[in-house]
Amino acid sequence: xxxxxxxxxxxxxxxxxxxxxxxxxxxxxxxxxxxxxxxxxxxxxxxxxxxxxxxxxxxxxxxxxxxxxxxxxxxxxxxxxxxxxxxxxxxxxxxxxxxxxxxxxxxxx
Amino acid sequence: xxxxxxxxxxxxxxxxxxxxxxxxxxxxxxxxxxxxxxxxxxxxxxxxxxxxxxxxxxxxxxxxxxxxxxxxxxxxxxxxxxxxxx
Numbered sequence: 001x002x003x004x005x006x007x008x009x010x011x012x013x014x015x016x017x018x019x020x021x022x023x024x025x026x027x028x029x030x031x032x033x034x035x036x037x038x039x040x041x042x043x044x045x046x047x048x049x050x051x052x053x054x055x056x057x058x059x060x061x062x063x064x065x066x067x068x069x070x071x072x073x074x075x076x077x078x079x080x081x082x083x084x085x086x087x088x089x090x091x092x093x094x095x096x097x098x099x100x101x102x103x104x105x106x107x108x109x
Numbered sequence: 110x111x112x113x114x115x116x117x118x119x120x121x122x123x124x125x126x127x128x129x130x131x132x133x134x135x136x137x138x139x140x141x142x143x144x145x146x147x148x149x150x151x152x153x154x155x156x157x158x159x160x161x162x163x164x165x166x167x168x169x170x171x172x173x174x175x176x177x178x179x180x181x182x183x184x185x186x187x188x189x190x191x192x193x194x195x
Contacts, residue, residue, distance in 0.1 A: 027126055034124030048124035051147055051159060051171065081127075101168040 001039075003032040010083075019073055019084040031083050035064055049081040050103070061103065068102040113178065113187055117142035120162045120173045123149050128172040135174075147171070 007021070007029060014021050022028050034048025046052035047062040061067045069079040076099045077089030088094045119135065119142045121128035135142060147158045159169060166173045180187040188194065 030126040030129070034122075034126070037124050049122070049127065049171065051122060051155075051169070081125075101170040103168075105163075105167050105169065 001036060003029045003036060006032045006036065014084055019069075020087055020090050022078070022082050022085050023090045028083060031081055047081060050101075066103075072099050072102060113180070113184075113190075115176055115178045118175045118177075119144050120158065120171060120175070121146050122171045125171055131172045131174065142174075 007025070010032070011021050031048055035045050038044070038046040038048060038052055042052055042054050042056070042059070044056055044059070045064045046059050047064050047066050050062050052059050052062065056063075064081075065084060066080065069084055072079045073084055073086055073089075076097060077086045077094035078096070078099055079085070080099045080101065082096075082099070086094065089096065117135070117140060119132070121132065121144065123146045132144075145158055147155055147162065150158055162171070162173045163169045165175050178191045180191055
């Protein structure tokens with residue numbers, strides 16, 4: 001899987017769930033490279049913006065798309081990594097603010 | 110290390126593009142820092158680094174930049190500046 005191919009797949013996935021990919025394509029491709037690095041490293045696509053443990057059971061909430069994605073897109077217009085966003089976020093009618101970490105502290109200790 | 114000297118430690122993930130943006134920002138301002146790519150560390154070293162991050166940032170999120178300033182002696186001006194006192 002290449003980042004470009006994954007980009008195509010995830011563009012379709014995002015549309016199917018009412019989201020979009022961040023329109024900053026170079027940024028998204030960088031995220032997807034991180035996602036594929038984690039897949040190679042751990043065997044699953046752990047969030048590239050969080051430290052994975054390498055233990056799938058512990059990381060199941062941060063396998064992309066993470067379980068916090070829908071809540072974050074709803075509240076901030078963007079997931080934690082700014083991979084999945086709302087149309088309003090892409091259009092700039094929502095401010096691009098830093099999405100706080102929603103994962104409970106110590107979740108992967 | 111003299112009064113007013115700042116030390117900067119930058120904890121990042123190699124997979125995280127936001128970490129790269131922060132790195133570019135610091136590099137663009139010629140800031141010297143100790144750089145730790147936590148996800149590239151092995152076992153125990155990674156655990157220790159992630160605990161250091163949590164000590165300063167309980168969310169354990171990345172990037173985390175820790176900036177510490179050393180003030181020595183009776184340096185009220187230095188303390189005022191470092192602590193943002195009026």
